[in-house]
Amino acid sequence: MAHLALRFCGEEALLRTGAAKAGRPAAGHDRAALPDLAWPILGCLLASPHHRATRGGLMAQLWPDQDEDGARHRFATALWRIRSALAEAAPMIVAEGEVIALNLDAHAWVDAVAVERRLTAVLAAPQRLALPGERRRLVHALGQYRGPFLPERDQEWIMLQRARLQSLHLDALYALTAAAAQAGAWSEAQVSASRLCAAEPLREDAQRLLMEAHLRCGNRALALRQYRRCEAILAQELGVAPMPETRALAATIAGEDHGAAIPVLLPAVPDDATSRAALIDARDKVLETLRIIDRALTC
Structure with missing residues (x-):
């Protein structure tokens, strides 16, 4: 089964590689093409909590001015094209009723x-x-x-x-x-x-x-x-x-402060990282709340 590396940071690139090592793509790879619409769909799933979103939420992001029937048709076509492009790899996009999930298994590395x-x-x-x-x-x-x-x-x-x-x-x-x-x-x-x-x-x-x-x-x-x-x-x-x-x-x-020692203006690195982790968690919750509000407004 092919191993895939997908780059979203700074470029849109799909690379077919050899066996990937943990945390990084394998050396040596060939570039491949994905349908243009694949990138915003995959990007929206990456941005969603647990990499899962409803069809309605994704369609509202991709085609906010499209009627529901038209958006569903375009979305179904886009999913088929993505799956065809990635046919030799484990399915990266999984449909569970109205929920669409991103499957990040051992065969895909995402920057x-x-x-x-x-x-x-x-x-x-x-x-x-x-x-x-x-x-x-x-x-x-x-x-x-x-x-x-x-x-x-x-x-x-x-x-x-x-x-x-x-x-x-x-x-x-x-x-x-x-x-x-x-x-x-x-x-x-x-x-x-x-x-x-x-x-x-x-x-x-x-x-x-x-x-x-x-x-x-x-x-x-x-x-x-x-x-x-x-x-x-x-x-x-x-x-x-x-x-x-x-x-x-x-x-x-x-040298204008004559005789003064050069200060070492270093920020303190906290020994206890609990507060830092709490702030990061709070920021994530704020972002998730904004997504929920956005979905409610687009329904």
Whole structure:
């Protein structure tokens, strides 16, 4: 039976591979085609709780202006085309009456699922990132997030999932940077902080970490240049000056605070991850509530 790898993050790609290893696609693969409508259908199922949704909910997402008979016909045709395209693999879409479910068995690897599981686990126990091996595993998982989830699709469920995965990615990237800094692995922190600031340039805690990493890697000029970039983008986008702690760090780096030691402005990595896990769970419940409200409004 064929093994499949599906990429939703940054691209829409179906890859037929050899035997997949846990958590990652096998090396060596051939690209294959899926019907265009397969991607929003699969994306909506990935965005649904437990990867299950009603036909009515899916049809409302895909064809909000179509009458029910027409939408049902189009949906049935789309399911047939998807199953035909994936005929040699285990069925990925299973119909259980009015409920449509995504079957993520051992024969299919999905980047969005792999990324979400790994990053959620990391954020639930960030103290494990004190271990270099755990940080390397996280770097690999972050690399599987190649870009926004189905960026060309505009269904509301997909947009919610896109925002959720992006938030997970940025939170995990920050946790990686903070853990590397706490461990004194400043070259690691410099790389991940650079990525984080490129993605979220208005995030001053990340900017301070990058300034600190540049300094600890022996490049005072680059640290000050990063401050100027931070200062400029805050003025341009928000019309504000950097926070006092950011300005204080820049002054210390520049040597204006004579005799002061260089501060180590590291965020604390909590020993007890219970509160973090509770916040992640609360965020998931909010997203699920929004989906329920949306379904009620479209009925």
